[in-house]
Amino acid sequence: MSTPALRTSRTDLQEADKNDALAPFRERFSLPEDLIYLDGNSLGPHPVGAAERAAQVINEEWSNGLIRSWNDAGWFDMPSRLGDKLSKLIGGNAGETVVTDTTSLNLFKAIASAVRIQQQDAPERRVILTERDNFPTDIYIAEGISDFLNSVNAETNEHYEVRLIDEDLSLEQALDDSVAVLALSHVNYRTGAMWDMDAVTAAAHTAGALVIWDLAHAAGAVPVDLNGANADYAVGCTYKYLNGGPGSPAFIWVNARHQGRFWQPLTGWWSHAAPFEMADSYTAANDVRRFLCGTQPITSMAMVECGLDVALDADMGTVRDKSLALTDLFITLVDERCGEFGLELITPTNHAERGSHVSFRHPEGYAIIQALIGRGVIGDYREPEVLRFGITPLYLSYTDIWDAVEILRDILETRAWDVPAYRNRNAVT
Numbered sequence: 001m002s003t004p005a006l007r008t009s010r011t012d013l014q015e016a017d018k019n020d021a022l023a024p025f026r027e028r029f030s031l032p033e034d035l036i037y038l039d040g041n042s043l044g045p046h047p048v049g050a051a052e053r054a055a056q057v058i059n060e061e062w063s064n065g066l067i068r069s070w071n072d073a074g075w076f077d078m079p080s081r082l083g084d085k086l087s088k089l090i091g092g093n094a095g096e097t098v099v100t101d102t103t104s105l106n107l108f109k110a111i112a113s114a115v116r117i118q119q120q121d122a123p124e125r126r127v128i129l130t131e132r133d134n135f136p137t138d139i140y141i142a143e144g145i146s147d148f149l150n151s152v153n154a155e156t157n158e159h160y161e162v163r164l165i166d167e168d169l170s171l172e173q174a175l176d177d178s179v180a181v182l183a184l185s186h187v188n189y190r191t192g193a194m195w196d197m198d199a200v201t202a203a204a205h206t207a208g209a210l211v212i213w214d215l216a217h218a219a220g221a222v223p224v225d226l227n228g229a230n231a232d233y234a235v236g237c238t239y240k241y242l243n244g245g246p247g248s249p250a251f252i253w254v255n256a257r258h259q260g261r262f263w264q265p266l267t268g269w270w271s272h273a274a275p276f277e278m279a280d281s282y283t284a285a286n287d288v289r290r291f292l293c294g295t296q297p298i299t300s301m302a303m304v305e306c307g308l309d310v311a312l313d314a315d316m317g318t319v320r321d322k323s324l325a326l327t328d329l330f331i332t333l334v335d336e337r338c339g340e341f342g343l344e345l346i347t348p349t350n351h352a353e354r355g356s357h358v359s360f361r362h363p364e365g366y367a368i369i370q371a372l373i374g375r376g377v378i379g380d381y382r383e384p385e386v387l388r389f390g391i392t393p394l395y396l397s398y399t400d401i402w403d404a405v406e407i408l409r410d411i412l413e414t415r416a417w418d419v420p421a422y423r424n425r426n427a428v429t
C-alpha cells in the first residue's frame with residue numbers, strides 16, 4: 001500500500017507547538033501522560049487545583065464551617081457569582097446568568113418562560129420549533145412542555161406542538177407565524193455544524209419568535225456573543241468545554257429584558273424574592289435568580305469555578321484560531337492518511353459553520369473507537385455510525401493530532417478493530 005503524499009510533517013508540527021501561545025495551558029490540567037484526549041467536548045479534564053478546592057469545601061467549609069458556610073464561605077451566592085464569571089465567556093452581562101441545575105432542567109425553564117411571554121404577547125403562537133438532529137434531551141424537554149400544556153388545556157383547541165427542522169423542512173419554511181419559540185443548539189453535538197447565531201436570531205425575531213440557544217458544545221469552545229446577537233435565552237453545560245467536572249451544574253442566561261416578565265414554573269424557594277422569609281406563597285426574585293430552583297450541589301459547583309478561571313485566562317480569539325487550525329489539520333490528515341478506509345467526514349469544512357469537534361461516519365465506527373481507546377486515543381461514538389473527536393486547544397498540541405491520526409491509520413490498516421471485544425456495547429458510548 002502506497003503512503004499518500006503529505007503536505008505537512010511531524011517536524012513542522014513540532015515547530016507549530018513551539019510557537020503556540022496556548023501551549024502553557026496544558027500544565028493547568030491533570031491529564032495522564034500517555035493519552036491523547038479527544039473527548040473534552042463530552043467530559044472536560046480535571047483542572048489542576050479542582051480536587052484541592054473540593055477538599056477545601058469538604059474539610060474546611062463543611063467540616064469546620066458547617067451551616068455557617070452558607071454565609072461565610074459564600075455558598076449561597078455561588079450560582080450568581082459563578083454566573084457572572086461565565087457570562088463573560090458567552091457575551092452576557094453581570095446579572096444575566098446563573099450556574100444551576102442541569103442543562104435539561106434549564107431548557108425546561110427557558111422554554112416554559114418563553115412560552116409564557118408569548119401567551120401574553122402572541123397567544124395564537126403555539127409551536128415550539130427545534131430540529132430533528134438536536135441533542136435528544138432538547139427535543140424531549142420541548143415535547144414534555146407541549147404535552148403538559150395540552151393536558152392542562154385538553155378541553156380547548158389550543159394545542160401546542162413541537163415542530164422539527166430536518167432535510168424536508170428548512171428553518172425558513174418552519175419559521176411561520178405559529179412559532180412561539182425557536183430552540184436550537186449553537187453547535188450540533190453530533191456533526192459539529194454551527195448555526196449563525198446572529199442571522200438565525202434576527203430571522204426568528206423578524207418572524208415573531210423568541211430564541212433559546214443551547215450552548216452545550218459552544219461555551220468555552222467558540223466565541224459566543226449572546227447580547228451581540230440579541231438572543232433571548234441560553235443554556236449550557238459546564239462539564240464539557242468548561243471543564244467543571246462530571247455532572248457539574250449547568251447554566252442559564254436570560255436577556256435582561258425578559259427577566260422581569262415571567263418566572264419559570266419550577267418555583268422553588270431559591271428562586272423566591274426572599275427565601276428566608278419563609279412566606280406561605282410565591283414571589284419571584286426580581287432578577288436572574290428567579291431561574292434557580294432549590295439547594296445546589298456546592299462541592300461540584302465549587303469545582304466549576306476552577307474550570308471557569310482557566311477559560312477566563314485564555315483569549316477566546318486565540319482559542320478559536322487554534323481550534324480551527326487543529327480541526328483543519330485533523331480533517332486534512334485523516335483525508336491524506338486514512339482516505340482509503342471509508343471514513344466519511346460529516347463536519348462542515350467551512351470555518352464559519354464549524355464548532356470545535358470533528359466527526360466521521362463509518363459502518364464500524366463503534367469498534368474503531370474502542371480500538372482507538374485501547375491505543376490511548378480517546379474519542380467517542382454516537383449513533384448512527386459516528387466517530388466523534390473533540391478538539392480542545394487548551395490541552396491538545398499539533399503533534400497530538402498527528403499522533404492520533406497515525407494511530408487511527410494503523411488501526412484501520414491492520415483491522416485491529418475487527419475483534420469481538422470491540423463490538424461489545426457499553427452503557428455509555
Ligand SMILES: *Cc1c(COP(=O)(O)O)cnc(C)c1O
Nearest residue numbers: 102103104135137185189214216
Ligand atoms: C450534553 C448536552 C446536553 C446535556 O444535558 P444534561 O441535562 O446535562 O444531561 C443537553 N443539550 C445538548 C445540546 C448537549 O450537547
